[in-house]
Amino acid sequence: MIELIAFYTFAFLTIASFMVVVTSKNALYSMSALASGMILISGLFFLLNADFLGVVQLIVYTGAVIALYAFAMIFFDTTKDIKESKSSKMIFLLSAFSSILLVLIMTMPMASGEVSALYPVHQGVGNAQDVGMVLFTKYLIPFEVAAVMLLVAMIGGIIMAGKKMDANINEMKEELEK
Amino acid sequence: MIAMEHYIILSTLLFAIGMYGVIIRKNLLMLFFATEIMLNAVNVALAAISNYYGDLTGQMFAFFIVAIAASEVAIGLGLLIIWFKRHGSIDLDTLKSMKG
Structure with a gap:
């Protein structure tokens, strides 16, 4: 309840x-x-x-x-x-249609009934421990790739946001017009 | 006990809200917010399926989605700041530099 x-x-x-x-x-x-x-x-x-x-x-x-x-x-x-663009009936229909499509894609394997647990949850083990076991044995390479991706994103974010941090906005516009 | 369908329907509704936001918004920052909503909606569906089938794979995918969302935000906001510095606006209409 x-x-x-x-x-x-x-x-x-x-x-x-x-x-x-x-x-x-x-x-x-x-x-x-x-x-x-x-x-x-x-x-x-x-x-x-x-x-x-x-x-x-x-x-x-x-x-x-x-x-x-x-x-x-x-x-x-x-x-x-x-300011927002004008909304129409078509937009509601499109977003509803795509969401239903996503749900159908996700539920189709369940409808077939041939779903079996690839990495089953262990009884009597905490969720964090279970996740750690699977993440560091079965998903180690994706985990490392995700770590490298986050590093790349961090460096990219610092460079892009920090570039010409002290420059005036108007000066940059003038530079663009040259 | 709540049936899995409840979570799936909730996820559909959240995804529809996010999709609606992506379509109607003109401000690029608001577009990013709507994208976050869509990513979260998918995470809810994955966690629900993971719970009801006793499988951890869904949670693993949700973790990688969170990692991708974090890097998307870092890169996207960096690009957005550069765009704002150059053009003084983050309206989607100012991005029409390649007129076909």
């Missing part, structure tokens, strides 16, 4: 905060709503017995990604309202 209440609370709050993200005219409201939605999604992960994923969601998304967005907003003018 408590699980049911928790699921519906998290589900409705997540949908509400993500609706605020896509409809709000103010970038700061949008970012705050995104942060709250991420935290609520980590609650769903805890309900699904994916404890480690929930913690990663909290640390990486609400910790790192939202902080990065907040830092990037220093550069942009976030006080003025954002």
